[in-house]
Amino acid sequence: MSQSDLVAPPKIALLGVILESNRLSPVATRNDFDSLYVLEGDELLAAARAPNSVMAPEASAFVQMMDATGPWQPVPLLLAGCHPHGPIDADVMCEFTETITSGLVDAESVDGVYIANHGAMVATDSHDPDGDLIAAVRAQVGADVPIVVTLDLHANISDQMAANADMIVGYRTNPHVDMIERGEEAAAAMRMILAGRARPKMHVERLPLTPASVNLLTAMAPYGAMIDIGQRRQAEEAGRILNVSIFGGFVFSDTPDNGLAVVVTARDELNDAKTLAKVLATIGWDMREKFRKTLTSLEDAIVLAENIDRAPVIFADSGDNPGGGGSGCTSAFLERLIAEAPQDVYYGSFFDPPLANAAHEAGVGATFEANFNTRPGTTSDDIPISITAEVIALHNGDVVGRLGLLAGRQLKLGPSAALRIGGVTVIVISDRAQTADPMFFEMFGLDIADAKTVVVKSRGHFRSGFLPWFTPDRVYEIDTAGLTSPVLERRQWHHLPRPVYPLDEDVEWAG
Numbered sequence: 398m399s400q401s402d403l404v405a406p407p408k409i410a411l412l413g414v415i416l417e418s419n420r421l422s423p424v425a426t427r428n429d430f431d432s433l434y435v436l437e438g439d440e441l442l443a444a445a446r447a448p449n450s451v452m453a454p455e456a457s458a459f460v461q462m463m464d465a466t467g468p469w470q471p472v473p474l475l476l477a478g479c480h481p482h483g484p485i486d487a488d489v490m491c492e493f494t495e496t497i498t499s500g501l502v503d504a505e506s507v508d509g510v511y512i513a514n515h516g517a518m519v520a521t522d523s524h525d526p527d528g529d530l531i532a533a534v535r536a537q538v539g540a541d542v543p544i545v546v547t548l549d550l551h552a553n554i555s556d557q558m559a560a561n562a563d564m565i566v567g568y569r570t571n572p573h574v575d576m577i578e579r580g581e582e583a584a585a586a587m588r589m590i591l592a593g594r595a596r597p598k599m600h601v602e603r604l605p606l607t608p609a610s611v612n613l614l615t616a617m618a619p620y621g622a623m624i625d626i627g628q629r630r631q632a633e634e635a636g637r638i639l640n641v642s643i644f645g646g647f648v649f650s651d652t653p654d655n656g657l658a659v660v661v662t663a664r665d666e667l668n669d670a671k672t673l674a675k676v677l678a679t680i681g682w683d684m685r686e687k688f689r690k691t692l693t694s695l696e697d698a699i700v701l702a703e704n705i706d707r708a709p710v711i712f713a714d715s716g717d718n719p720g721g722g723g724s725g726c727t728s729a730f731l732e733r734l735i736a737e738a739p740q741d742v743y744y745g746s747f748f749d750p751p752l753a754n755a756a757h758e759a760g761v762g763a764t765f766e767a768n769f770n771t772r773p774g775t776t777s778d779d780i781p782i783s784i785t786a787e788v789i790a791l792h793n794g795d796v797v798g799r800l801g802l803l804a805g806r807q808l809k810l811g812p813s814a815a816l817r818i819g820g821v822t823v824i825v826i827s828d829r830a831q832t833a834d835p836m837f838f839e840m841f842g843l844d845i846a847d848a849k850t851v852v853v854k855s856r857g858h859f860r861s862g863f864l865p866w867f868t869p870d871r872v873y874e875i876d877t878a879g880l881t882s883p884v885l886e887r888r889q890w891h892h893l894p895r896p897v898y899p900l901d902e903d904v905e906w907a908g
Contacts (some may be wrong), residue, residue, distance in 0.1 A: 399420045399815075400904060401672065401717060402832075404471075406467070406468035406469045406470050406729040407469050407470065407474060407508035407509060407591050407878065408469075408470040408471075408504065408506070408507045408508050408509075409463065409470070409474055409507065409508065409509045409510070409511055409587065409851075410444075410472040410474055410504065410507045410509070410510045410511070410534075410538075411441060411442075411456070411459075411460065411472065411473045411474060411476065411511050412474040412475055412476060412486070412497045412503060412510070412512055412513075412534070413453070413456060413475075413476045413477070413478075413498075413512050413513035413514050413524070414475075414476075414477050414490070414493050414514060414518065414527075414530060414879050415453055415476070415477065415478040415479070415513065415514055415515045416478070416479045416481070416482060416485055416507040416515055416516045416518045416724070417482075417517045417518070417549065417551065417650075417720075417721065417722065418482065418483055418517060418518050418519040418647075418649075418650050419482070419483060419486065419649040419650070419721055419722025419723075419880055419881065420479075420483065420484065420519060420649060420650055420651040420891075420892075421480055421483065421577055421646075421649070421651075421722070421776075421880050421888075422465045422482050422483035422484045422722035422723075422740070422880055423482065423775060424482070424484055424485070424486050424521060425479050425482035425484065425485045425486060425489070425797070426482045426486050426489060427486070427489045427492070428466055429479045429480070429482055430477045430481075430489070432450065432828070433478050433479055433480060434452055434458075434476070434478050435475070435476075435477045435478075436453050436473075436475070436476065436477070437473070437474065437475050438464075438473055438474075439473070441459065441473035441474075441475070441476050442471060442473050442583050444457070445448035445460035445461070445473075445862075446460060446461065447465070448805075448813070449656065449797050449805055449806065449807050450480055450806065451478075451644065451806065451807045451809070452478060452731060452809060453478060453513050453548060453576065453775060454474070454477060454576035454580065454805075454806070455513055455547045455576040455577065455579050455583070456476055456509070456511075456513040456547075456578050456580060457577075457580065458576065458577040458578070458580025458581050459511050459513070459547070459584045460582070461580075461583035462580065462581040462585065463584045463587070463588075463818055465814070466584065466588055466683055469586070470858050471864070472500070472504045472507055474497050474500035475493060475496045475497050475500070475900070476619065477493055478511060480719065480828075480829055480830060481720055481721055481722045481723075482579040482722060483575060483722065483888075484518075484519045484521045484730045485517045485519070485520045485521070485665060485780060485838065486520075486521055487521045487522040487523070487528060487874040487899065487903075488518050489490050490523075490526050490530075490825065493530075494529070494530055494533050497530070497533070497534065497801075498533055498534070498537050498840070498849070499722060500631070501534065502536060502908070503539045503650065504539070507538060508542075508591060509542060509543045509545070509587050509590070509591060509810045510534055510538060510542060510543070510544045510545070510586060511545055511546075511547075511583060511584075512530070512531060512534065512544065512545070512546045512547070512562075512585065513547050514527050514530070514531075514546065514547075514548055514552075514568075514579075515527070515548065515549045515551070515552065516552020516553060516554070516558070516644070517549065517551050517553050517647035517650045518645070518650075519558060519650050519651075519652055520762075521732075521793040521807040524555075524650065524652040524653055524654065525553075525555045525557055525558075525654060526560070527548075527552070527558060527561060528555040528556075528558040528654075530559075530675065531546065531557070531558055531561045531598050532557055532561045532633075533563055534561070535561040535688070536587070540813030541585065542596055543563045543564075543590045543591065543828040544561065544562045544563050544564075544899055545562070545563060545564045545566065545583045545586055545587050545590075545591070546558070546562045546564070546565045546566065546583075547565075547566045547567075547579050547580060547583050548565060548566070548567050548568075548642075549567070549568055549573070550567045550568040550569070550570075550571055550573070550612065550613070550615075550643070551571075551613070551644070551645060551647040551803060551823060552567065552644045552646070552647070552649060552798075552896050553644070553646050553650055553652055553656075553865050554601055554603065554644050554646075554654065554656075554658035555653050555654040555717075556601075556654075559601045559660070560597070563597045563662075563745050564583075564586055564590075564592065564639065564640060564662045565597070565599065565640075565642060565660050565662070566579050566582055566583045566586070566596045566597060566640055566642060567643070567660065568842075569615065569624055569628065569642075569645075569646050570615050570779040570857075571613050571614055571615045571645070572614075572622070572801055572802055572857055572860050572862075573802050573856040574766065574801060574802065574804075574861055575606045579651030582640070583749045584808065585684055586640070589639075594797070595639055595664045595665070596664070596665050596666075597639055597662050597663070597741060597880035598662065598663045598665065598666060598667035598669075598670055599661070599662045599663075599670060600660075600663075600667060600670035600671045600674045601658055601659070601660050601674065602658065602659045602674040602675055602677070602678035603654075603656040603657070603658045604656050604658070604659075604678055604682055604685075604906055605656055605894060605896065605897045605898060605904050605905075605906055606657045606666055606681065606682065606685055606688065606886075606897065606898050606899075606904075607646060607648040607655045607656055607657070607893060607897050607898070607899075608620075608645060608646075608648065608688040608899070609883035609884075609885055609886045610645070610647070610649075610718075610721060610856050610857065610881070611647070611662070611692075611715060611783070611856060611857060611874055611883045612645075612688045612689065612883075613645035613857075614814070614857060614860070616675055616849065616869070617869075618684065619681070619684035619687040620643075620645055620686060620688070622680075623659075623677060623680060623681050623684075624643050624644050624683070625679050625855060625867075626680060627642075627643055627659070627675065628641060629640035630673055630676070632736045632753070634648065634669070634673070634863055637663055637664055638661065638662070638664065638669060638670070638673060638776070639660075639662045639663065639664050640660075640661070640662040640845070641658045641660075641677070642659075642661075643657070643659050643660070643677065643681075644657065644658045644659075644660065645657055646658065647721070648701065648885060648893070649721060649722060649880070649881060649886070650765060651791070651890055651891060651892045651893055652892050652893070653892055653893075653894050654894075655892075655894065655897070656848070656894060656897065657678040657681060657895050659674045659677045659678045659681070660674070661673045661674040661677070664898075674776050674856075675908065678906075679906070679908050682906050682908065684803055685898050685899075687744075687898065689768060689899055690714055690874070690883065692715060692874050692875065692876035693712075693873045693874060693875050693876065693886070694789070694875075694876050695730065695733065695875060695876060695877060697813075698712055698873060698875045699734070699737050699739075701751065701850075701873070702734065702737070702742060702827055702849075702850045703737060703739045705740065705741075705849060707897075708868070708871060709846075709849050709850070709851070709866065709871065710849075710850055710851075710867065710871045710872070711716070711850075711851040711852075711853065711866070711871060711872055711873070711908035712732050712850065712851070712852045712853070712873050712874075712875060712876075713853060713856060713857070713859060713872070713873070713874045713875060713885055714727070714852060714853065714854045714855070714875060714877050714879075715874045715875055715876065715881065715882065716778075716875075716876070716877035716878045716879030716880075716881055716882040716883075717730075717778070717854050717877060717878075717879035717880070717881065718753075718831055718854060718855055718856035718881040719748065719757050719829045719830055719831045719854060720830075720831035720833065720855060720856055720858060720883060721831075721856055721881040722880055723831075723854065723879050723881045724774065724775035724776055724778075724779050724829070724879065724880060725746075725747070725748030725829040725830075725831075725879050725891070726747055726748050726769070726774070726775075726779045726853055727776065727778040727779055727780075727877065727878060727879045728747075728768055728769055728778070728779065728780045728781075728782050728850065729771060729778060729780065729878060730875065730877050731747065731769075731782065731821075731823065731852075732780070732782055733743060734821050734852070735782075735784060735818055735819065735821055738819045738820055739820055739821070739849075739850060740820035740849065741778065741820060741847065741848050741849035741850065742820055742821040742822065742848065742849070742850045742851075742852065743822050743824075743843065743845070743848040743851045744821055744822065744823045744824065744851075744852045745823070745824035745832040745837045745838055745851075745852070745853055745854070746810075746813075746824040746825065746826045746830070746832045746853075747769065747823060747825050747826070747854075748825075748826055748827075748828070748830075748839050748853060748854075748906065749769055749770065749771075749772075749826075750811065750812070750827040751768075751771050751772060752767060752768060752769055752771070752814075752825050753811065753813055753814050753825045753827045754799055754812055754827075755768070755789045756786075756791065756814035756825065757812050757814065759788050759792055760788060760791075761788050761789065761790060762787070762789075763787070764785060764786070764787050764788075765785070765786065765787070765788070766783060766784075766785060766786075767782075767783070767784055767786035768781065768782075769781060769782040769783070769784075769818055770782065772822060775877075775880075778879055783820055784850075785818070785820075786792055786817065787816065787823070788814060788816060789815045789816065789817045789841070790814070790842060790843075790904065791809075791812075791813070791815075791841075792812075792813045792814075792816050792840045793811075793812060793813070794808070794809060794810030794811045794812060794813040794826060794827060794828065794840075795807075795809055795810075796807070796808050796810070796840045797836070797850065798828070798833075798834045798836055798838045799834055799835060799836050799839070799862075800834055800835060800861065800863075801833060801834060801860075801861030801862035801863075801864070802833045802834070802861060802862065802864070803833055803834040803836075803858075803862065804834075804857040808826045808828075808830065808834075809828060810826045810827060810830060811827025812827050812829045813825060813826045813827060813840070815838075815841040816842065817870070822840060822843065822848075824837055824841070827853070830854070831853075831854060831855040831858060831859070832853040832854055832855050832859060832861050833853075833855050833858035833861075833862045833864060833881050834862040835863060838851075842878070845863065845865075845866045846866060850887060851866075851867070852904055857883060860872060870885055885899065885900055890892045
């Protein structure tokens, strides 16, 4: 018998609570998580190993990478996910945390912990439930058990997160298309740590800089330049640096921990992490004025939509991105489109279950009075509209994403309908999701190439999903109202660390 046969496979706990919180959105309840996923035990493992799963791709990738790289003993505790919403209800967070910590007690001991969180969650009783969870896990497993965490690049990095994790791995792409690679990286790092190949030391540099999400695209400067430089430096110092993650943050969480954060994990020496983090943070601070963007006005968007003598374009309804906690049913943009009557417009997707059900009751080919926003609105911008519409297609909403962020992911959009109102085809869905994938239209047999103008309720993830039709020069971000408006000066902030750029001009950073 070889020595390796005598070594028990490592026991790795698997857990996470994934929520991006917009402080002004409705509180996320247990029902909101149940409507997406709450997975425990064998159900969690089965979902992670499924070819098309509803769960976060990085979590699936971690499990599958561990499967591929040797024996291990997974300890699947709980992975819960919710669409971007408001603060998580404190009782729900307490329930999830107790399930996780009691599962660790039942496991008696583990050799490592993998946590898949988003990183921009707030709770009704805490600014930092992500950090609270990591700290609770650390308290249970002790100081010597490695904890590796994956986070969205919109995470708000707190001191508590950094103090209780051995390594934090952030997405590198926005739109997010590298979740599988980041999960695989986390698994490889776990193997390295357990084998004694690394003793990770992590350092965080947080800037007084809170850009709106539209300014955090990674295909262009300034944010993309920071990430590119960070990855080049990581490659150049591969013997000393395990990971460089640059988190743009999620300003709409409105927390004291908001601020663009550079997180560097060194293989052995903390000073290596500190030195590189300081260099990268200084580069970002020197480019701070570039973290601003001019949006296209609604008036200019309507004029462009009416012009048929131009290449097809796509408009982002920036103020109402369900992927950032938007209600999904602000109606001013749609009302203007209907009033001005441009031709060959695809509009997706309006979140309105009663309207979707009414369309299903009417049936394909029927003309009926389409009443938008009959429910109480989340915001004052969720204004009712009543207009005659034709039902041109219906769907149950069960589809698999095809491109970009949602590629390969199971989507359950609920009863859905395609309505024709003059020259505008409106997609109505029953699950509050951002239109980041062409399947939102294609499930009705619609061809994106047939549209002169496509309007999506999305912030930036649509860019990868619709790239085959719309190169960056054909993308317009429209200045619309809603809970995700990139015009930060229009919102009342209560918890951001002030002064902070770009809300305050006189901001200093010691470097």
